[in-house]
Amino acid sequence: MxxxxxxxxxxxxxxxxxxxxxxxxxxxxxxxxxxxxxxxxxxxxxxxxxxxxxxxxCLRELLADVAAQRLQPEAPLAQTGSLAGDLFAWTQEYMEEMTSTPGRQVLADVLGSTHQERRTRCWQWQRDQLSLLLERAASRGEAPLPGVEQLLDGVMAPLIYRLSYAPHTLDEARLRHWIRQTLDEAVAAPSAARGET
Amino acid sequence: MxxxxxxxxxxxxxxxxxxxxxxxxxxxxxxxxxxxxxxxxxxxxxxxxxxxxxxxxCLRELLADVAAQRLQPEAPLAQTGSLAGDLFAWTQEYMEEMTSTPGRQVLADVLGSTHQERRTRCWQWQRDQLSLLLERAASRGEAPLPGVEQLLDGVMAPLIYRLSYAPHTLDEARLRHWIRQTLDEAVAAPSAARGET
The missing domain is CATH 1.10.10.60 (Homeodomain-like)
Structure with a gap:
């Protein structure tokens, strides 16, 4: 850092x-x-x-630094009563923000930066948010739960991939499908959780 | 375009x-x-x-244009005799290239561009490559097969997500895990293939 x-x-x-x-x-x-x-x-x-x-x-790195801060809003996480609901509420808001014109500029600024630590900060923030949702689910007694890595790869990765490459293909049905699939995998193969924190 | x-x-x-x-x-x-x-x-x-x-x-868009062309190499796709093998060969080479210093610069140039059509070109290329691997698998009689969208979300998305945000977490075991999981999903729920071409 x-x-x-x-x-x-x-x-x-x-x-x-x-x-x-x-x-x-x-x-x-x-x-x-x-x-x-x-x-x-x-x-x-x-x-x-x-x-x-x-x-x-240079100007580009300054813009990326400002963008990285915008990608970490302070808004409290919604509490819907289930992990699936909380995940949907959070990622749906993220998707909406990032498909707007300023949101797409912010994402491009961060992904275009040559400073890895700026992206690492955003990544850490995503991990922290997801960890918090998982802790809440565990305290409600939900089980089995996926790990943070599974949520990153199964939900955040396709969301950010499509935001970058094909934003027109994104919709809420797709988001729900990724969340459902990732939670189902945790039920089918709880031992598949890899590299958990 | x-x-x-x-x-x-x-x-x-x-x-x-x-x-x-x-x-x-x-x-x-x-x-x-x-x-x-x-x-x-x-x-x-x-x-x-x-x-x-x-x-x-501007300079940034010129660099992104050059980078977009570099992301679409002309190398023929490896033929290993199975879809899992072909997918691993192709994504492993992509991962190796994109974790190098010039590779990371290329990815940042493309993802940092404000011109969506440049990324759409790269996305179309990824779809074309994966479609070709699927056609080969079908002609060998492999079944059931995942769809292109499932391969994009299940394999390319986490690969490119981690290349951008956390390249130090990438390794061949993770790549094999994504491929295996995506192929297993096609077996478990062939009807889950969405938006196929």
Whole structure:
């Protein structure tokens, strides 16, 4: 994990990051993506362009950093009373957000970044959310449960794959099918859970 | 599909595309990615920068266009005598190529592009390859077979998802597990094949 992105909250570094992120979010809504430049962002944020280049390297990586933060919203997870329901509520919201024009831009920014740690952060966040849903299901006594890896491969992977390559093929029926299939596999072969945390 | 990328082969447009693609591939091997610029590429290709801007819009989209072509190699598909074997041979080679440093750059360029048609081209290519493997299996009398959509969601999706988010978690055992699971599903529920071509 880069020390740059783990800057102490509240320090000067965190304030610069916040100002620059806000400037990007503001300008991104006002200008066509092609017209965004580092000097423009620097001016809006009240920092020098070299501050941005030193910290993010280039415009593309700055955009990816802002996008990675947008991919981790703070919204509380829905509680529907069943793992299948909770999974559907969460992934359906994710799908809806990511098929919008700004959502697709966010996904492209993150997947197009050359910094692996930015994607690892998003991946960790997906794992954390799914782990939380699994813990809730376990505390309700649901069994057998799939593992986090099975949910990542069986539900998140086809969702993000189709968001990237073929968003027009996505719908709620497909999402329900992946969730049902992954939960059924856990019933059929509970020992197939691999690499669980 | 953009008419730009469907330029008549052999025409002036195709020659410009070839020269510019070759210039990108050459310079990409010589310079750090951060130092690649449109004027440099134009000079190497013997065209004006405005030719490149007019056709590709910006450097990022040009890189994505070159990357999309690299993602569709012409190598013949291995014939191992079984669908499971053919799938493993093909995806294992894809995994190996895409976990290399240039492979990861290619994947990031394509997934980071804002032009959906470029990713649709890559997706269509994946479908074509898998369809060919399925046709061969059918002609050998293998049955029941999964559908193309099941192979995309069950094997390609987790492969590309983990290539993007967590390449360190990929190995051949995981690949074999996805293939086995997807083929087993076709046996357990042949009617689950959805949206087949």
């Amino acid at each position: 880069s020390t740059k992105s783990a800057a102490r909250p509240g320090g000067r570094s965190a304030r610069v990051q916040q100002a620059v992120h806000e400037a990007v979010r503001g300008l991104d809504g006002e200008l066509a993506r092609e017209r965004l430049t580092v000097p423009l962002i620097a001016e809006r944020a009240g920092v020098t362009p070299s501050t941005i280049y030193r910290r993010w390297g | 953009s008419t730009k990328s469907a330029a008549r082969p052999g025409g002036r447009s195709a020659r410009v595309q070839q020269a510019v693609h070759e210039a990108v591939r050459g310079l990409d091997g010589e310079l750090a990615r951060e130092r690649l610029t449109v004027p440099l590429i134009a000079e190497r290709a013997g065209v004006t920068p405005s030719t490149i801007y007019r056709r590709w819009g």
